[in-house]
Amino acid sequence: MTRHFLNLSDAGGDTIAAMLQDAMLRKSARASWPKGKSDADAPLAGHTLAMVFEKNSTRTRTSFEMAMKQLGGDSIFMASGQMQLGRGETIADTARVLSRYVDAIMIRTDDHEKVEELAHYASVPVINGLTDLSHPCQIVADLLTVIEHRKTLPGLEIAWLGDGNNVLNSVVEAAGLFKFNVRIAVPEGYESDSNFIEAAKTAGANITLTRDASEAVADADVIVTDTWVSMGQEHAHNKIAAMMPYQVNERLMALAKADAKFLHCLPAHRGEEVTDAVIDGPQSVIWDEAENRLHAQKSVLLWCLGKL
Ligand code: CP
């Protein structure tokens, strides 16, 4: 069966644990090598990834391109506005055609249904590089970052502050797979997807919903936030006002455990969801997190292509 990676559950907890292990081994094996040199085993030699972008990207594009290069393969960057997709060619036909040229397809788009449709009609693996619903590749990198900083996943207390968005949905999904707990503090009207929350609770995660940012961060191991205005959303001033009590600042960080870590998928809007003092402070691990997109995605690619 074709291995698509549309959400974390497509792979499951055991497979993601294997991905994290593989990512750590590959990362340490090539420490200090030039970044464009391929891994010793070049496991994706002869393979090509098409990367379709309907939204902007810095990390996802660069890390997928470098991931394919380091695995010995190639990638093709395709901005949807320059494709026939941008002139109305259907997702189904695009899927059928790309499947004849490349070995896997990564897509960043708006409606999650588009990724599902692409996977339905593609005969090669499809990877979700972010939709309005979820961002699973980001969370594999986040789990890797948390483990590296010596936090074991089961029982971990993660606090999410701000918007109930796509990144939070994938954090919640991971909580169900790895049995950690998420305290979610978002303003009224900006809640995250209840299906992800119910599924995580059923799987045994504690998901706590509160309007009180201080309550969410009290004694937490990890504090996470993201932009208050995701791509495709309007920058509404009333939303920014509603989000202000959820800004991650030094006062809130001081309520978490002394060795708590701060995560942000980036890009950050400094002065909105997080202050400079926190994002540039000693508890912030955002640059490791950004780097880990590369290492995590290599393992996602290897799994999709049957090499893991
Ligand atoms: N975190 C993330 O997905 O970044 P980009 O939007 O730059 O790809």
Ligand code: NVA
């Ligand atoms: N929630 C953000 C994440 C960007 C990587 C967005 O969808 O724009």
